[in-house]
Amino acid sequence: MATGLKSLVTIDVGSTQTRALLFARVEDRFRFVAAASAPTCLRAAHPDPDMALGGIRALEHLSAITGRPLLDHHGILISPELSNGVGVDACLITISAAPPIRVVLGGVSPEWSLASLRRAAASAYAQVVEALSVVPLDGQPQTEEEWLQAMIAAEPHLVAIAGGMDGGATRPVQALLETIVLATRLRPEGERPWLLFAGNSVVREEAVALAGRELPLRVLQNVRPRWDVEYIGPVVEAMDQRYVEHAMKSLPGLPLLQSWARGDILPTSRALSHVARYLSLETVDRGTLVVDVGGNHTVITAAHGGLLAQVVRSESGIGQGIVSLYQRRGYERIARWLPHEIRPEALEAFVWTKALHPLSIPQTIEEMWVELAFVREAIVEAWEQLQSLWPEFLRSLRAFEPILLTGGAFAYHARPGALAMVVLDTLQPVGLTTLLWDPIGVTSGLGALATMDAALAIEVVNSRPWIPLATVLAPVLDGPMALDELLFTVEVHYRGPDGSEFVYEVEVRGGRLEVIPIPGVGETELRRFRMRRPVDLGWGPRRTPRRIRIPGGWLGLIVDGRGRPLPLAEDLKARREQIHRWLWDIGALGGGL
Amino acid sequence: MELLRFYPEVVKFMPLVTIRRERRLPIPGKVLVQRGDGVESTTVIAVAEQPASVAIVDVARMLKISPDRATAYLQRKLGTSVRTGEPIARRRVWLGLRTLVARSPVDGEIVMAGGGKALIRAGMRPFELRAGFPGTVVDILPSRGAVIQTTGALIQGFWSTGTDFSGMIRIVTGAAEPLRARAIDPMAQGTIVVGGAWIEPSALEQAERFQVRGIIAGSMEASLLPMLRELSFPVVLIEGFGHLAMHPGIFRIFSLYQGREAFVLSSPTDPSSPSGRPEILIPAPTENPPPPEPSSEIPLQPGIRVRLLREPYRGRTGVVSRISPHPWTLDSGLRSWCAEIHLDSEESKIWVPIYNMEILRS
Structure with a gap:
């Protein structure tokens, strides 16, 4: 239904953060403009836990960032938009803050x-x-x-x-x-x-x-x-x-936010499924995955041709849900993803600190690896559940295009390689896949918009509000391989918008990750695959198209030669070296962007 | 660009303040107090009941009739009590020569009949809500509970095992000293033992031996959590898990009220899950009411005292000197607005993400 909206805010009330997004018509195109967030006041320590407060603070930030007043002197949303550009035409709300x-x-x-x-x-x-x-x-x-x-x-x-x-x-x-x-x-x-x-x-x-x-x-x-x-x-x-x-009924202040909204509040998971469904219609021969890891929920949505399979895993995330996640998965499973040693006591202290201060973030690189280890286990657990509930649906999908990462766990990172590795380690995609990254939580807002005005939502989706993180090429091997064994070579042909051309030859070796920077503009093709092993790149063993066109992205092309399933070393020391090597290969060590 | 305002969590520890707390039933019930009533910590201020167990009597099957006719044969009204074996429905058959009887399998109360079946409630599970601390009822929450007010000290902690308790405060260590077994002697029996820094495992065993009412300490290794489940007393941590000493200001309040009765309020949640902050209330009557509890919404600004939450500065305290105008990229690779902190007893200043600190309000 077309609504003729000029502007809109969406507010996503999460268990840790409340995010406000501004969408507006700019130069005849409806697009995402800006995002801001504020803590969700949930904790019992707060004498008056109030969902509206988080929403108001997030809108205040959004006003400050954009220079566009959104609230009046009483802290009430100005709607519809005034002739001087103050306020917005509509507000939509999504929520995942309430317990299941x-x-x-x-x-x-x-x-x-x-x-x-x-x-x-x-x-x-x-x-x-x-x-x-x-x-x-x-x-x-x-x-x-x-x-x-x-x-x-x-x-x-x-x-x-x-x-x-x-x-x-x-x-x-x-x-x-x-x-x-x-x-x-x-x-x-x-x-x-x-x-x-x-x-x-x-x-x-x-x-x-x-x-x-x-x-x-x-x-x-x-x-x-x-x-x-x-x-x-x-x-x-x-x-x-x-x-x-x-x-x-249970979250004070939510009725006030609802009174600003056009239509009913939408659960965040439903908003995500709308986006997954739409993306799956763009790539009919492959499925789409939307992965959302938040403070207390992990949601994985698989879609194919408009059909959905979704798991909303509660008490799983990197906020309050981290305690239950740790209790279910245990020390060994978390620690296996770390490039350094951590004592069980230190890990438990980390868990409780994070659960009781869910807004806090890793300041050191060591704590970042620990947090990402929890993100990995949250994804693995939800992925296992998805596979057990919809085994045939997922078996029928050989590859996903794209895999979209959203949620608080992926927000505000400056080491995209570390995020890409989380996906490669857990979902272990095979063949050719694009990774999209939503660092500011625009996806839930888009899903909410789709329920009100699908045409506007499509307009925003088509402007690709996500960051193209990487294109992944992940071969499946017919048997074990040695570290650094040559698996295949491929030529990367790039033609820039100014007509400049260059070619790289990439050697893909066993147990390694290769990252080839691909500019965001211009055209890139993969040509002349030369197989040294009968690897399957998604078209069958030793079979590849003559040319594969790939998009650019922040990281470019990642060729994952580590094999499937991911061969994590049994020996502790060897495994830490392995993970360190992979983090190095993918560029996640050293300074951030 | 307009300056952004940030609102980190606020932790309060105040030696004398007017405290109001809402006490609420988890399900609707009956409120037993009125506005203006004085209450003790053990006063039951509201009650609720839930069925503990029920039994089904398939009247239609026993009387060999269709379900829609069963109600007509009931001999007891809804709400009446029945004993085990007592008939609740009868039907004469074979020209009155034989009687089919449906009997109650339990002692209880007939609560419902429908679909050819009668339901007998075999007991109620009462839920009593206590005041939790002495004070005055200043507001009633209809069907749910009341708001109670008192004056005295308020200390907000980090974590507790999740039960309300009370007892006399007995400080047994120095402010930065770990709580060891030898600090707990027979005089600790029936008191709340306060230790300045972390709890040693041996102290927990000793406290169990001398039957303390509870322990309040700075911190504890998280690996001791399974041990806590075996103990008969609750534990409150003020700072966190690991080896952290209690903030000197908080320890000073405990020292000030040594020998007074303290009341610990915890969120009624699963002890294995993160609950809200436990609060320690130490009532102290005053002639003139002290100021009300300050707001929990305090914007971060220069001059504010904070405690740092994450490594490498976890547990350190200091004062905010300025806030970054833009997000910064941290060593971890995350981007965040940061605040510059002048650490206590150090010349150096450090930059910390704004949500890696809590505001200390004393």
């Missing part, structure tokens, strides 16, 4: 309805606190009374019920529904969970009758109308709405 909602899933079968509900819950800011199943879970049958007790103990914000194909057996899902309705009635009014019924459509009327008028029941499309069809979108949407409702 507590969710109970009820299904007939663990492999079908419950599995679909688990995928839905994984795509929202939701913590599954209980799963009720008619068909025994792990061989343990559950009685109705056990379901009831589990419901009472779980104190959920939302219960999703599914089961049965349309027109199939009704009794199993009816029994589940009856028990859940009974348990819901036990909660005091105002504390009752939302009930979602997304099961056999034949049972819909009975579900409505059972819930009566006093229970908040929503009847949705069956998540599994047929064995080979899955619709989790409506369940995810309802979970998003419940999350926002919960946030509005």
Whole structure:
């Protein structure tokens, strides 16, 4: 829907930082103008935790940076935009600051309805606190009374019920529904969970009758109308709405920000999925990945041809979520990514300091490597979950184009090589991939804009508001290789806008990363691959196109000759040397940009 | 460009101030106090109840009728008590020669009937909200709790094991001295032991032996966390994890109130997760009310005292001398606005990212 907007701010209320972005029409093009951030006032130490305060401070910074007044003397957003360019036409809000909602899933079968509900819950800011199943879970049958007790103990914000194909057996899902309705009635009014019924459509009327008028029941499309069809979108949407409702009730000041907004508040993960979906439509033969690591959530969204697979991993990040992340992953997994030694006590002190002072940032290079080790594990964990929930979807994608990095963990870096290495180590892309970098958190704002005016969002996306970090070429080998063994050579042909031309020949060696600077302007092609080993660059062993055109970027072309899966040395000393060598190869050591 | 303002976190430690704190139930309940009431720390100011367990009686199946007819056969009204084995519904069959009976499997209260089933609540889990510190109720939060006011010292810490507690303050070390076993003697029983620097593992064992009420210290190695779970008393850290000494100003307040009763308020969260700052309140009645607690929104500016949070300066304190006009690139490779800090007891000045410090308000 075209809105005719001249200007817009988006405010992303994260668990650590609140980011405000200004978009405006400049010389007939709608584009991203500036970003600013301020701490989100969440901590209990603050006597009046107030989400509005973070938003107001971020807008004050944005005003100071751009010279454009956005707030009036009372601290209220000026909207619509005045004739003198003061204020903005609209405001949109995204949020990830609230803790995840507590969710109970009820299904007939663990492999079908419950599995679909688990995928839905994984795509929202939701913590599954209980799963009720008619068909025994792990061989343990559950009685109705056990379901009831589990419901009472779980104190959920939302219960999703599914089961049965349309027109199939009704009794199993009816029994589940009856028990859940009974348990819901036990909660005091105002504390009752939302009930979602997304099961056999034949049972819909009975579900409505059972819930009566006093229970908040929503009847949705069956998540599994047929064995080979899955619709989790409506369940995810309802979970998003419940999350926002919960946030509005539990986060003081959020209603004030909402009163400035045009439309409803959008969960940040949903905004990210809109961007991932759009980017995936640009490259139909490959998938798109959007990776967001924040203070308390890690979100990975894979999209292909407009279809989505998403994992929102709560209690995972480099802010408050770092404690849970550390407890789940453990010392060894974190320390394996470090080029230096760290004692467990020192690592734990780091974890607690970071969790209790989530705004603080690494000042020394050693602390930077530790923080990036946590970022790696947050990505690995979410990536593993994504692969286990959507195995076929991800197997069908051989490569991703692009991989977009966003979120607080990737903000304000001046060592792009270190960020690129985080992606190469964890997602281990194969073939040819472009890495895009969002250092200021523009992606969530773009996703929010897409819900209001898709054409404007596309206009901004087409202006590429992200930094092209690097083009990655990562071969797959048929077996082990020796360090520095020659794998293949390739010629990089560059033609500048002034007609100048030059050619490099690159030797790609085993266990090494090669970085070839590529200017941001001009045309670059890869030609004349000469294989010394039957490596697969995404077109099959020893097969390559005659010419591959690649874009420029901050780092240029990275050729990752380390192999897949990444061969981390077992021996501690050897591994530290290995990581040090790779950081050197990629240019992450030494001074920043 | 207009000058940007930054608002790092504020840590307060004040020897005499008017303190107001909201005490709130996690779920709606009943508030038992009124505005103006005086309360002790143990006064229950609000209560709430949640069902502890429930039992289902499938009346329709037991009486062999359809679910929609079951309610008509119930012999007990909703809200009435029933004993184990007591009939809650009956139906005569075979011309009255035989009776089908649905009985309660537990002692409890009938709370609901629907879908052919009756639900019996077998107990309630009460939740009592206590005042946490002595004071006066100055505001009521309907269905949730109250705001309580007192006067005295306020110290905000870094971390605690997550429970509220109280006891007499007993300082057993110097300001920069670690808390070792030998500092804790039988006189420490029932008191809050205060140590200046970090806690040695042996001190925790000794404190358990002498049954202290709690420990407040500067810091502790994070590797001792599993040990804390086995202890019967809570621990509060003022500075952080590692080997950090308590800020001298905070230690001075404890010294000033040696022998007085302190009340520790912690956020009611999972002890294994990062909660809000624990707060130590030491009530001290005064004739004239002291000034109210200052705002937590203080812009960073030259002259402000700060404590540094991250390596290589973690735990150091100093005064802000100026703020960078533009973001700087740090050794870590991150870009950030920075502030120049004149470290205490040193001539040198250092540059530190603005969010790697907290403002000390004393």
